[in-house]
Amino acid sequence: MRKPCCKKEETNKGAWSQEEDQKLIAHIQKHGEGCWRSLPKAAGLRRCGKSCRLRWINYLRPDLKRGNFEEDEEDLIIRLHALLGNRWSLIAGRLPGRTDNEVKNHWNSHIRKKLTQMGIDPNKPHKLGGTASFTGISFFSKNQAPKPVNVHRDDNQILGFESGVESNKTSCVPDLNLDLTLSTPTSTLVEERQQPIP
DNA sequence: AAAGTTTACAACCGCTCGCTA
DNA sequence: TTAGCGAGCGGTTGTAAACTT
Numbered sequence: 260m261r262k263p264c265c266k267k268e269e270t271n272k273g274a275w276s277q278e279e280d281q282k283l284i285a286h287i288q289k290h291g292e293g294c295w296r297s298l299p300k301a302a303g304l305r306r307c308g309k310s311c312r313l314r315w316i317n318y319l320r321p322d323l324k325r326g327n328f329e330e331d332e333e334d335l336i337i338r339l340h341a342l343l344g345n346r347w348s349l350i351a352g353r354l355p356g357r358t359d360n361e362v363k364n365h366w367n368s369h370i371r372k373k374l375t376q377m378g379i380d381p382n383k384p385h386k387l388g389g390t391a392s393f394t395g396i397s398f399f400s401k402n403q404a405p406k407p408v409n410v411h412r413d414d415n416q417i418l419g420f421e422s423g424v425e426s427n428k429t430s431c432v433p434d435l436n437l438d439l440t441l442s443t444p445t446s447t448l449v450e451e452r453q454q455p456i457p
Numbered sequence: 458a459a460a461g462t463t464t465a466c467a468a469c470c471g472c473t474c475g476c477t478a
Numbered sequence: 479t480t481a482g483c484g485a486g487c488g489g490t491t492g493t494a495a496a497c498t499t
Contacts, residue, residue, distance in 0.1 A: 273492085274467075296484060312485075313468065348487060359487075364466050 271305045275314055279304055283311055284319055317360045324356025328365055336362060336370060 271279070286302035292315070295308035304311060317323075328336075332354055339350040347359035347366075354362065374380070 272469075274494095294484080295486095307469090308484085309470090309486090310468075316486095317467075345488065360467075363488075368465055 270299075270307050270310070272310075275318075279306065280314070280319060283315060287315060287319075313360075317358045320358075322356055323358065328357075328369070332357070333365075333370060333373075336366060337374070340366065340370075 275283075282302050282304055286298065290301070295312040298304075298308055298311050299306045302311070306314075335354060336350055339353055343349050345363075347363040351357050351359040351362045
């Protein structure tokens, strides 16, 4: 039997209060993202470390780009999903300022519906490019290095980034240019995050 | 205006992986 | 070699807001 990650009776659950957010932000600004397990105690929070990590990554991080997904972001998600399936963290890694949770939610609530309406089965790998709405994504320019992403197992080999073998990138899905990404976030995103959280 | 339904998204849960002793 | 631990991931759930009847 797995040990619980924290004592449930000693932790808050549900929506985060502003006070909790402030404590978490202040702690991370001071000490950085360190050991999530010990963070709640150190920050004076009655929360599970996992919960703190999730709150920070999905909501409080200053580099998050919030608001509606742009059309090119949606295009990119669709293409990456066709290639990677439900590997949300990998997909999010190609979308600056977006989190895996955000991408996953957007897929489930918007994109899936959109694809279904277009007569595309969102659960099946779909070949894109022939459809007018899936216009060109801005892939890497030739001198733009792939953004390092958090990857598991042999994901980099799947994408061919680490291997350096260019032909590997297209060997499995010849119709796709796998150098998928969007441009890096602008500094204004950080400024935007300084706005009070609703 | 009230009740019922749907949508969007924040948060939780349980699992796997990688690291280390 | 392996058991234990922490971090991270993807699936699922809960709920507030928006919309419809």
